[in-house]
Amino acid sequence: MRDIENELRAAGEMSDAELDIAQLALALSACDRPDLSRDLYRAHLNELVEAAAAALGTSRAAPCQVAAGVLSGVMAGRFRYLGDAETYDDPRNANLAHVIDRRKGLPVTLGILYLHVASKLGLEMTGLNFPGHFVLRLRGPDEAVVLDPFNGGQTLTSADLLAMLRGVEGPDARLTPENCEAVGTRDILLRLENNILSRAIRAGDFARARDVVTRMIWFAPGRAGLRFELGRLEVHAGHMGAAADAFATCIDLATGLGEMRIAGMAEEALRRLKTRLN
Known part of the structure; x- marks a missing residue:
């Protein structure tokens, strides 16, 4: 745990651009699984990148819809990464190592995998400040598309986003520019940990909540x-x-x-x- 703490504290001193989202998510996974062999999961992350690179080929400069379709085909098709709609509140859904083991998780955890692959391939993908359901934006030379990592990487229209927002905030909710602002790596990791924190507080497990907040402070001091x-x-x-x-x-x-x-x-x-x- 001391090594993990040092790793997260070091991340707290880095700029957002220097952070490796998947590696830090694995470090956070190891906080709850101290015996975790992260090398196995790093190898799988490399496998995802290699598969996506082979599938994309020269499509990295293709229209967004093409690149998005190839990514979702690799992530949700070949590797079967989908949202856990049946046991959404299972704490394993917010732990990246468990998500890799089970091939299912929360929108933000699955989104971290998409972001990792996209960054390694030089694609311009960011998470958005969308409430209640984490979504991704992929920009290309011609346009931008929004993807839902929870639902197989499907692309979302403005009407889809509005319907999702109203499901969270009520029928009078309106899409605003703030809902579609890009968020940085640190904020995405905080969003991930907030899922664990809120569940601990709801369960009355305040000792666990304190541990989770402490590690959040390590990488976001x-x-x-x-x-x-x-x-x-x-x-x-x-x-x-x-x-x-x-x-x-x-x-x-x-x-x-x-x-x-x-x-x-x-x-x-x-x-x-x-x-x-x-």
């Missing part, structure tokens, strides 16, 4: 909201000194980033905590 969440979990565990440190760090980070709402929440939490300690 500048996110003030994570420090606030850690402070709350430390209070729940009875670690009042650690909670005070987390809230104080949150205040400093949030203030420096201009996130005054979070800073105010941390200040109030710290004030209440000091009242309890006195």
Whole structure:
């Protein structure tokens, strides 16, 4: 675990462009499976890239629809990567190693595999800031298409996206530019871990939730909201000194980033905590 912690902490010091999304997702998998042999999974990641490269051939400069079809054919067709609609909340769906073992997972976990392959082949693919269901955008020389890794890499129209959004936010929801903004590698990994975190909190497993937030902080040390969440979990565990440190760090980070709402929440939490300690 010490080596994994060091690896994730090192990623926390890197720029987003330097991060290897699949390798870091495997490191996060190993947090829950310390005996994991990551070499086997790295070999499979290479196999995916080689298969996609052979299938694409000269199609890398072809229209987006062609490249998207080839990618989905390799990922969902040949290797059978599909969404786990039957046991969606199975915690294994948010663990990349388990997803590779089972060939099914959450949209974001499957999306990480697509992003890994695309990046190695020089394709311009990004994850989008779409709520409730992670989707991907592939850009080509002529256009861009949106893919759903959960449903076999099928392409999505604006009407499809609107229907999905209304399924999450209600019938009055409207597509906005923010819904289709590209998100970076760090944010995608945080989205992955948030799936684990939310399930732990819903199950009342606050010790696990604290462990998950801690490793999120390792690779995203500048996110003030994570420090606030850690402070709350430390209070729940009875670690009042650690909670005070987390809230104080949150205040400093949030203030420096201009996130005054979070800073105010941390200040109030710290004030209440000091009242309890006195």
